[in-house]
Amino acid sequence: MTQDELKQAVAQAAADYVAQTAPAGSIIGVGTGSTANFFIDALAAIKDRYQGAVASSEATRKRLEGHGITVFDLNDVSDIPVYVDGADEIDGGLNMIKGGGGALTREKIVAAVAREFVCICDASKLVEVMGKFPLPVEVIPMARAHVARELAKLGGTPVLREGFVTDNGNVILDVKGLAITDPKGLEAQVNQITGVVTNGLFAVRPANLLLLGTADGVKSIR
Numbered sequence: 001m002t003q004d005e006l007k008q009a010v011a012q013a014a015a016d017y018v019a020q021t022a023p024a025g026s027i028i029g030v031g032t033g034s035t036a037n038f039f040i041d042a043l044a045a046i047k048d049r050y051q052g053a054v055a056s057s058e059a060t061r062k063r064l065e066g067h068g069i070t071v072f073d074l075n076d077v078s079d080i081p082v083y084v085d086g087a088d089e090i091d092g093g094l095n096m097i098k099g100g101g102g103a104l105t106r107e108k109i110v111a112a113v114a115r116e117f118v119c120i121c122d123a124s125k126l127v128e129v130m131g132k133f134p135l136p137v138e139v140i141p142m143a144r145a146h147v148a149r150e151l152a153k154l155g156g157t158p159v160l161r162e163g164f165v166t167d168n169g170n171v172i173l174d175v176k177g178l179a180i181t182d183p184k185g186l187e188a189q190v191n192q193i194t195g196v197v198t199n200g201l202f203a204v205r206p207a208n209l210l211l212l213g214t215a216d217g218v219k220s221i222r
């Protein structure tokens with residue numbers, strides 16, 4: 001199976017899971033990225049059961065609307081039974097690095113509201129210790145140099161994502177070389193740096209369920 005076929009398989013499994021568990025008329029949280037895009041396409045087939053969706057990025061909002069799915073402002077929504085999104089890395093405790101697509105802050109906000117986070121990945125994303133994938137950190141532009149110095153003190157090598165501006169008008173520093181042995185501690189530590197909006201570690205709020213696309217089929221890991 002190709003990587004895209006694995007992504008498509010987990011996206012369909014997630015749509016089946018949503019159909020089984022999310023109450024009719026509810027609002028679904030939707031992530032960002034190529035795997036989430038396959039999920040949006042699968043969600044379109046069952047869209048009439050739901051009121052609509054909350055999007056974690058402008059790209060996701062456009063794709064949902066392209067399928068005729070109503071997109072709600074998160075401020076008008078108090079209950080999201082399930083949020084479905086991909087990840088750049090995920091460990092056995094279902095902690096994740098996200099933000100390869102630069103949507104980490106909105107993803108974290110929608111995930112915070114959702115009752116359940118379902119992560120959909122191909123098998124290449126499951127790792128023992130996270131950190132091979134550089135940790136994305138969203139930063140207020142005027143704080144870029146200060147935050148970069150502080151991240152270097154933590155042992156990382158921050159690299160500005162050139163030519164990229166987030167949906168919130170900020171920049172991203174991708175931090176290489178961090179040994180992420182304490183994901184929850186590092187998530188809190190990086191978020192303490194003045195000028196950081198948030199970082200791509202999802203350990204304070206890890207996934208509840210991983211649907212992992214493997215050559216032997218989709219595996220469910222809780």
Ligand SMILES: O=C(CO)[C@H](O)[C@H](O)COP(=O)(O)O
Pocket residue numbers: 031032033034035036085086087088097098099100101102103104107
């Ligand atoms: O966090 C993300 C976007 O900000 C994505 O979920 C992550 O980058 C995985 O993307 P893909 O499914 O394309 O591999």
